[in-house]
Amino acid sequence: MKFSNYLKSIEDVSIYPLITLVLFVLVFVSVVVYTFMISKQDMDERANIPLK
Amino acid sequence: MDKFYYDNKIVKQFGVATLFWGIIGMLVGVLIAFQLAFPALNFGIPYTSFGRLRPLHTNAVIFAFVGNAVMGGAYFILQRVLKTRLFSDLLSKIHFWGWQLIIVFGAITLVAGYTTGKEYAELEWPLDILITLIWVVFGINMVGTILKRRERHLYVSVWFFIGTWVTVAMLHIVNSFEIPFTWLKSYSLYAGVQDALVQWWYGHNAVAFFLTTPFLGLMYYFVPKAAERPVYSYRWSIIHFWALIFIYIWAGPHHLLYTALPEWAQALGTVFSIMLILPSWGGMLNGLFTLRGAWDRVREDPILKMLVVSLTCYGMATVEGPMLSLKNVNAYSHYTDWTVAHVHIGALGFNGFMIFAMLYYLVPRMWNTTLHSRQLANVHFLISTIGILLYAIPMYWAGWAQSLMWKKFTDSGQLQYQFLETVTHIVPMYIVRGIGGTLYWIGAFLAVYNLYKTMKKGSFVDNEVAEALPLSAQPIPVKQHWHNAIERKPVQMLALSFVVVAIGGIVELVPTFLVESNVPTISSVKPYTPLELHGRDLYVREGCYTCHSQMIRPFRDEEMRYGEYSKSGEFVYDYPFQWGSKRTGPDLHRIGGKYPDSWHYNHMRDPQETSPGSVMPPYPWLLEKELNTRTTPAKIRAMQKLGVPYPEGYDKISNEELRKQAERIAAGLKGSKIEVSADKEIIAMIAYLQRLGTDIKK
Numbered sequence: 154m155k156f157s158n159y160l161k162s163i164e165d166v167s168i169y170p171l172i173t174l175v176l177f178v179l180v181f182v183s184v185v186v187y188t189f190m191i192s193k194q195d196m197d198e199r200a201n202i203p204l205k
Numbered sequence: 206m207d208k209f210y211y212d213n214k215i216v217k218q219f220g221v222a223t224l225f226w227g228i229i230g231m232l233v234g235v236l237i238a239f240q241l242a243f244p245a246l247n248f249g250i251p252y253t254s255f256g257r258l259r260p261l262h263t264n265a266v267i268f269a270f271v272g273n274a275v276m277g278g279a280y281f282i283l284q285r286v287l288k289t290r291l292f293s294d295l296l297s298k299i300h301f302w303g304w305q306l307i308i309v310f311g312a313i314t315l316v317a318g319y320t321t322g323k324e325y326a327e328l329e330w331p332l333d334i335l336i337t338l339i340w341v342v343f344g345i346n347m348v349g350t351i352l353k354r355r356e357r358h359l360y361v362s363v364w365f366f367i368g369t370w371v372t373v374a375m376l377h378i379v380n381s382f383e384i385p386f387t388w389l390k391s392y393s394l395y396a397g398v399q400d401a402l403v404q405w406w407y408g409h410n411a412v413a414f415f416l417t418t419p420f421l422g423l424m425y426y427f428v429p430k431a432a433e434r435p436v437y438s439y440r441w442s443i444i445h446f447w448a449l450i451f452i453y454i455w456a457g458p459h460h461l462l463y464t465a466l467p468e469w470a471q472a473l474g475t476v477f478s479i480m481l482i483l484p485s486w487g488g489m490l491n492g493l494f495t496l497r498g499a500w501d502r503v504r505e506d507p508i509l510k511m512l513v514v515s516l517t518c519y520g521m522a523t524v525e526g527p528m529l530s531l532k533n534v535n536a537y538s539h540y541t542d543w544t545v546a547h548v549h550i551g552a553l554g555f556n557g558f559m560i561f562a563m564l565y566y567l568v569p570r571m572w573n574t575t576l577h578s579r580q581l582a583n584v585h586f587l588i589s590t591i592g593i594l595l596y597a598i599p600m601y602w603a604g605w606a607q608s609l610m611w612k613k614f615t616d617s618g619q620l621q622y623q624f625l626e627t628v629t630h631i632v633p634m635y636i637v638r639g640i641g642g643t644l645y646w647i648g649a650f651l652a653v654y655n656l657y658k659t660m661k662k663g664s665f666v667d668n669e670v671a672e673a674l675p676l677s678a679q680p681i682p683v684k685q686h687w688h689n690a691i692e693r694k695p696v697q698m699l700a701l702s703f704v705v706v707a708i709g710g711i712v713e714l715v716p717t718f719l720v721e722s723n724v725p726t727i728s729s730v731k732p733y734t735p736l737e738l739h740g741r742d743l744y745v746r747e748g749c750y751t752c753h754s755q756m757i758r759p760f761r762d763e764e765m766r767y768g769e770y771s772k773s774g775e776f777v778y779d780y781p782f783q784w785g786s787k788r789t790g791p792d793l794h795r796i797g798g799k800y801p802d803s804w805h806y807n808h809m810r811d812p813q814e815t816s817p818g819s820v821m822p823p824y825p826w827l828l829e830k831e832l833n834t835r836t837t838p839a840k841i842r843a844m845q846k847l848g849v850p851y852p853e854g855y856d857k858i859s860n861e862e863l864r865k866q867a868e869r870i871a872a873g874l875k876g877s878k879i880e881v882s883a884d885k886e887i888i889a890m891i892a893y894l895q896r897l898g899t900d901i902k903k
Contacts, residue, residue: 176708180447181447184443201435202286203286203362203430204430204435
């Protein structure tokens with residue numbers, strides 16, 4: 154596969170996609186978990202800021 | 206209760222500037238649209254030729270029209286959702302006038318031919334520095350405002366503005382590294398493949414973070430305001446923000462599919478582009494669903510109409526973008542007018558209508574009156590919507606038609622169409638597109654008139670009174686989440702946004718920078734001669750890259766039409782790269798040696814003489830102007846600094862070498878009965894064109 158041909162010359166290249174994937178999943182999961190943890194009342198309060 | 210005043214004056218200034226530059230930028234757009242059908246409209250002078258006006262159009266609409274709108278809109282929103290006056294009136298003033306100065310100087314230098322030759326980043330190095338300074342002023346003013354707020358939470362619009370500020374700063378700085386060799390000219394720090402990667406990482410994210418994220422900030426404020434109800438789901442908006450800024454930054458390489466860019470980078474670009482559909486559509490639907498229960502008003506209210514069409518166009522453009530990032534689609538769409546249509550769905554529909562909706566909302570409120578004519582605004586909406594359709598549909602058609610014609614073979618395996626035939630075939634579509642653009646412009650003009658009358662009718666409130674509890678007097682909520690902590694500390698939020706976008710940039714760019722093997726060297730590829738270097742700079746000055754690519758993709762039709770496909774190692778001395786993104790004319794990467802010098806001479810003097818039906822403008826001034834050789838040594842030294850292996854002391858003998866080569870070319874032209882002195886610009890241009898793509902044949 155050409156993809157690996159390019160990449161194999163980079164030292165410890167496997168760490169790049171790994172770090173990336175971990176970071177991406179971490180941020181995504183935390184954001185999703187966070188948003189579902191907040192109470193509806195809290196969310197409503199924030200959503201209403203422009204209308205105050 | 207604290208009593209304080211919102212600064213409306215700065216919003217008014219940015220708003221007026223938005224309209225002013227919008228009218229000019231769009232008018233230039235209409236002119237260049239018609240130039241493609243009627244080359245006589247280039248008027249035979251350098252300052253009005255397509256290659257110089259096209260960057261003027263893109264820069265004017267992006268940085269002047271949209272830029273002023275975003276800044277004005279952000280200043281209006283920040284004050285209201287943070288319940289405070291802007292941090293510093295002085296900084297606001299410096300920001301406004303500094304930005305206008307950049308625009309004016311930018312317009313003058315672009316028309317005068319001072320350009321870096323990198324799309325959407327054409328302004329030269331002194332302006333790059335000025336942009337950085339003014340952007341910092343904007344940042345200080347924004348963060349300062351957030352710090353002195355009277356609202357505990359940062360509303361989602363503010364996040365989008367923070368994300369915009371941080372990312373644009375990073376993109377602009379990284380892409381603008383250049384080595385100056387005169388007061389107004391420089392060479393990019395990067396060459397060839399690396400330059401292309403950095404440029405399209407920038408170019409793509411300029412669309413993302415200058416034309417999209419700030420508009421989502423506007424959307425999350427103005428849609429609820431206009432619909433008089435809160436955003437459909439605040440939860441979605443949080444996910445929307447983080448997902449969008451995280452994913453967007455990675456998708457840049459989709460502008461370089463099938464090019465000499467390493468394949469892993471292309472694959473990365475495609476995957477992240479597909480992922481982008483989710484947050485983009487989530488955001489669009491969040492905006493549209495906000496209108497729940499208010500759809501009956503959409504029938505009458507021009508502001509809501511524009512917002513609905515704006516969001517619909519956002520949805521269209523963001524599903525089309527990922528589609529164009531698929532390699533099999535891109536093989537057809539790239540270099541054609543399809544991309545132009547795609548961009549204008551976003552620019553005219555999403556950005557343009559969002560801006561006009563915002564102005565129709567803001568002006569009556571700040572002038573304490575009602576809109577001069579609702580009916581006129583509805584007419585504006587109608588005319589401009591028809592304008593968008595008349596713009597986009599012919600361009601989609603032209604893109605498809607031309608691409609299919611390019612790839613069409615006869616039964617005996619020959620290319621069926623000459624390049625020129627594919628151009629003359631779509632000229633009627635160019636005319637309809639021009640009419641569509643004109644209609645959109647007329648709509649914009651009606652808006653200017655309507656808003657002017659509204660301003661005349663009302664009386665401007667430059668300091669709007671407001672009241673709010675100071676933050677210290679507000680109760681602290683018992684239950685806290687980690688995101689609350691970030692939200693309360695805007696500097697942290699800024700840093701975190703930076704980390705998120707920087708990760709994408711680093712992973713994408715670093716491997717290409719560090720690893721030489723990513724760009725295999727070709728031993729026969731040598732630096733340009735001084736004369737060719739001058740010719741290349743003329744190529745950049747005249748904006749040839751706006752219509753010609755220098756990147757042959759590995760397809761049967763392209764190899765047959767233009768020659769062997771382009772290799773990354775062929776561009777190692779190209780500061781900046783000139784791959785281009787659109788083929789209004791044919792690819793030029795292997796033009797060297799294809800035609801005699803005399804053909805190029807006659808073609809530049811009058812393209813229609815050598816290629817009847819061509820839409821290329823003539824370049825008579827290249828035949829008359831003397832080449833400025835005073836800068837040759839400085840150019841050579843700058844190149845040496847960048848690592849181009851000219852021998853030591855070459856700068857001192859460079860003009861002598863230049864003269865010798867120029868005289869050889871002039872003598873050759875004389876043999877073809879063309880009398881021209883060796884010191885004219887055309888000689889350098891011919892030298893460069895004849896060198897293009899020939900090294901690997903040696």
